[in-house]
Amino acid sequence: MSRxxxxxxSGLPAISTSSLPDIIFMLLFFFMVTTxxxxxxxxxxxxxxxxxxVQKLEKKSLVSYIYIGEPRNVSLYGTESRIQxxxxxxxxxxxxxxxxxxxxxxxxxxxxxxxxxxxxxxxxKMGVVTDVKQELRKVGAFKINYSTRKKVYK
Amino acid sequence: MARKLPxxxxxxxxxxxxxxxxxxxxxxxxxxxxxxxxxxxxPVDPNQKPPDIKERNIMNILVNSRDRLLVNxxxxxxxxxxxxxxxxxxxxxxxxxxxxxxxxxIELLGDVPTSKGLVSLKNDRGTxxxxxxxxxxxxxxxxxxxxxxxxxxKFGKKYDKLVKEDQINxxxxxxxxxxxxxxxxxIGGN
Numbered sequence: 001m002s003r004x005x006x007x008x009x010s011g012l013p014a015i016s017t018s019s020l021p022d023i024i025f026m027l028l029f030f031f032m033v034t035t036x037x038x039x040x041x042x043x044x045x046x047x048x049x050x051x052x053x054v055q056k057l058e059k060k061s062l063v064s065y066i067y068i069g070e071p072r073n074v075s076l077y078g079t080e081s082r083i084q085x086x087x088x089x090x091x092x093x094x095x096x097x098x099x100x101x102x103x104x105x106x107x108x109x110x111x112x113x114x115x116x117x118x119x120x121x122x123x124x125k126m127g128v129v130t131d132v133k134q135e136l137r138k139v140g141a142f143k144i145n146y147s148t149r150k151k152v153y154k
Numbered sequence: 155m156a157r158k159l160p161x162x163x164x165x166x167x168x169x170x171x172x173x174x175x176x177x178x179x180x181x182x183x184x185x186x187x188x189x190x191x192x193x194x195x196x197p198v199d200p201n202q203k204p205p206d207i208k209e210r211n212i213m214n215i216l217v218n219s220r221d222r223l224l225v226n227x228x229x230x231x232x233x234x235x236x237x238x239x240x241x242x243x244x245x246x247x248x249x250x251x252x253x254x255x256x257x258x259x260i261e262l263l264g265d266v267p268t269s270k271g272l273v274s275l276k277n278d279r280g281t282x283x284x285x286x287x288x289x290x291x292x293x294x295x296x297x298x299x300x301x302x303x304x305x306x307x308k309f310g311k312k313y314d315k316l317v318k319e320d321q322i323n324x325x326x327x328x329x330x331x332x333x334x335x336x337x338x339x340x341i342g343g344n
Contacts, residue, residue: 009328017168018164020168021164021168024168024171024175027175028171028174028178031178035178035181049283049284049287049288050287051189051190051287051294052294053186053294054189054190055189055190055191056187056188057187057188057321060187063187075284098165099259117187117189117296120283121283122283122284123283123284123307124282124283125279125280125281125283126279126280126281126283127279127280129286133194136194137196137197141194142193142194143191143193143194144191144192144193144194145189145190146189146192147187147188147189148188148189148190148287149188
């Protein structure tokens with residue numbers, strides 16, 4: 001009998017898994033902290049065009065977004081490209097006001113670094129985009145970014 | 155003596171944490187906003203006359219409402235656009251069909267010949283945004299290759315591998331991105 005008992009003791013001791021929850025929690029907190037919930041829900045479709053010479057947009061807090069594209073709800077709003085500011089459809093002449101309020105929301109020091117990122121659907125006609133650009137020029141928001149997806153040349 | 159409470163089994167704690175972790179992993183979007191950064195020109199004064207620029211210093215690129223290109227009055231294509239722009243903007247001494255050249259004295263580079271060429275881009279209201287971005291991208295590629303070449307020659311590194319601020323500025327000054335966008339016009343109808 002004693003012969004069998006001895007055999008049981010040999011073998012690797014089990015690795016303690018008691019600290020596993022802690023490790024996982026650490027990972028969990030990392031992701032919870034870094035997750036940015038999307039601020040704007042888009043009501044227009046923005047399938048971005050591709051470009052290869054892209055630059056990264058630094059400092060997300062200093063970027064205001066303008067979305068242009070076909071409304072998601074086509075049966076209600078039609079297929080004509082619309083401009084979305086904040087959470088609603090807007091007309092071109094509402095852009096200055098939007099830019100002013102965006103500026104107002106930033107610190108005085110940061111205001112001149114404010115970039116306007118245009119998230120425009122690739123099927124949009126340039127007419128709307130040009131109108132938006134003209135409005136931006138009028139209010140002095142000269143720094144713009146044509147948001148694109150990265151394309152890699154083979 | 156009160157009976158000892160049985161210990162709570164913490165073995166499934168890891169599973170719960172895993173579940174939460176997976177949820178956050180899935181919902182996290184690490185999308186970095188990338189794009190073509192441009193600077194718009196300030197509004198023009200209607201009374202001010204447009205600056206006089208010599209014909210040979212301008213490269214005209216027109217995009218019509220059917221997304222077709224016209225480069226210097228000849229039909230162009232996206233595939234050749236980059237090389238055409240690059241050829242136009244590079245230095246051709248004593249060749250009268252190319253833009254004028256001025257000698258600029260730039261710190262770190264010394265005397266560098268710089269082209270006075272200007273790429274003028276004009277698009278119709280009916281041009282698609284996709285085409286516009288592609289054209290802008292090709293222009294950016296042309297200028298980047300020119301910068302790369304100069305940077306290779308002067309510093310032995312590609313332009314985007316440069317770290318020193320003054321080197322980057324020197325290259326930028328030697329090869330400025332001279333792209334002018336015409337005031338919008340409505341020609342082709344919408």
